[in-house]
Amino acid sequence: MPAIETIELTKTYQGHGGCREISLAVPHGCIFGLLGPNGAGKSTLVKMLVGLLQPTSGEARLLGRPLEDVSVRKRIGFLPEGFRYHDWLSGEDLLRFHASLYGLSSREASERIPVVLEMVGLGEQGRKRVGAYSKGMQQRIGLACALLSDPELVFLDEPTSALDPIGRKEVRDLLVQLRARGKTVFLNSHLLSELETVCDRIAIIKQGRLLFQGDWRELAGPLRQARVVVSMGIGVGVDTAVTLGAPAALTQELTLSGITLTKATPLPAEADKPPRAEWLLTWSENPPDIPRLVETLVRFGIPVHEVAPLAGSLEELFLETIANG
Structure with missing residues (x-):
């Protein structure tokens, strides 16, 4: 069974916009890229999958469970685009707060927080206030929040947008490590060179409609x-x-x-x-x-x-x- 499966999933706003009849199958243990021009419906689709929007029609299953099953969200991580976290909290305090939202015990949180800070390159910055972080560091702490519960499925919306080239490479390496551990990564990014480097499969949508899904190299055909x-x-x-x-x-x-x-x-x-x-x-x-x-x-x-x-x-x-x- 796929990690993500949608069947004619649709969300419209008074009959307009959104996305229509999206049928996807995302295998377990892959990095899957979602592509489309601005206004294509990418954010609408992701928000439905993480439970922030109610579909107009259609079905979807995450990790074998229907969208309506709230318990599956404990097994999912999400990094939204343009997020803002509590400026007055330290990085460690922010992660403790998110650990409580995930239902992690104090012991589990204490063990996991140093691990994710190290994973995202903030091992020495956990006690700094989030408000004092650079844009790149704020992007990293957001990624740490998404990975805190060691999720099986991770949704990342523009995860490298504020990072320099070194930071982008570190994130790419991290995504490859997650895949090697059997995690499924659903990646939404405008940096097509990033997707080309790490994605096993992609989907392309335009004006809310699915144009392609599969190995992007299939679009290229044989070398010419x-x-x-x-x-x-x-x-x-x-x-x-x-x-x-x-x-x-x-x-x-x-x-x-x-x-x-x-x-x-x-x-x-x-x-x-x-x-x-x-x-x-x-x-x-x-x-x-x-x-x-x-x-x-x-x-x-x-x-x-x-x-x-x-x-x-x-x-x-x-x-x-x-x-x-």
């Missing part, structure tokens, strides 16, 4: 391009138009193999290096044998510095899906 860095002016003539692109005989042989040189771009000059160009090779059928491709280029006297097959980024695939959805 390769980036090749070559030296210019060696073995390819002296005229600029010729040295930047491929010689005619090579172009013909590549074409016979189903490969097209679609773009040739000079790279910035570097000291002690010959002029170089970046070629973009594209094919429509099965991908070529890369070692054989390199062998062909070298046979035509092309010094090859780098060959890298290219896959579409999550951002590119997301934008294409939204445009066509």
